[in-house]
């Protein structure tokens with residue numbers, strides 16, 4: 431390993447929290463609290479595929495961890511620790527300083543210390559691999575398969591903004607500077623409802639984080655839970671950046687737009703007040719967008735009760 435890669439390691443090496451063995455031994459080691467299950471998830475981010483080469487490295491560092499925390503949130507798990515692997519074509523100290531600052535800031539904010547990882551040289555392009563580990567009360571993790579007929583369907587936050595920014599950055603949509611600023615913030619600095627989600631086990635039934643688009647991700651819940659869903663178009667929480675745009679663009683961005691990193695979850699209607707109160711406590715917004723029904727598949731209806739035809743169900747990585 432060339433010396434410069436020792437330097438990379440230095441950007442990320444921090445003393446391990448008490449009772450944890452972190453960077454500097456063969457394995458990182460920590461214990462789970464008794465009565466808890468380990469929840470773990472991993473994500474790969476490829477330059478040119480999941481992020482643009484010119485993205486602010488500080489924001490990229492934040493997002494690399496945020497998208498993983500979003501998966502923990504979908505299980506109702508609280509973060510315990512994370513691992514980071516980086517493959518870099520060269521050592522760019524300004525990039526490393528920005529990326530590590532963003533990553534470690536996000537880690538501190540969510541009590542998810544970086545306790546290990548690896549760095550290597552890539553032939554070209556940056557690859558970022560993050561693994562998160564969290565814990566959830568034993569047997570209580572939120573799964574995609576637990577939606578029940580009659581459940582309300584909820585989403586946290588607002589929909590559609592990240593998709594606008596992606597369309598702009600890939601050159602398929604022109605945006606004024608105000609819309610661009612708002613939508614780009616949603617794309618590049620997602621804020622999954624991490625602490626809110628840790629209270630959902632016992633209150634919610636099924637959950638998923640919205641990474642590939644609401645229609646597609648809710649579709650995973652429907653398939654796993656063997657049920658259908660009806661959504662009311664007018665009840666979808668539209669991000670302000672979409673106001674005044676053509677209706678078909680708004681609908682597609684809200685229903686099929688990816689990179690949202692908010693939660694979609696189902697819960698019994700008896701939980702409505704408790705869920706609203708919990709959201710307020712955690713300073714986030716939640717909206718009820720429809721219900722789980724007998725049958726299969728997703729039906730979205732407009733204010734006249736007419737079903738909406740969705741041309742794009744969401745982002746398919748291998749399309």
Ligand SMILES: [Mg+2]
Pocket residue numbers: 500501504638639641
């Ligand atoms: Mg996910």
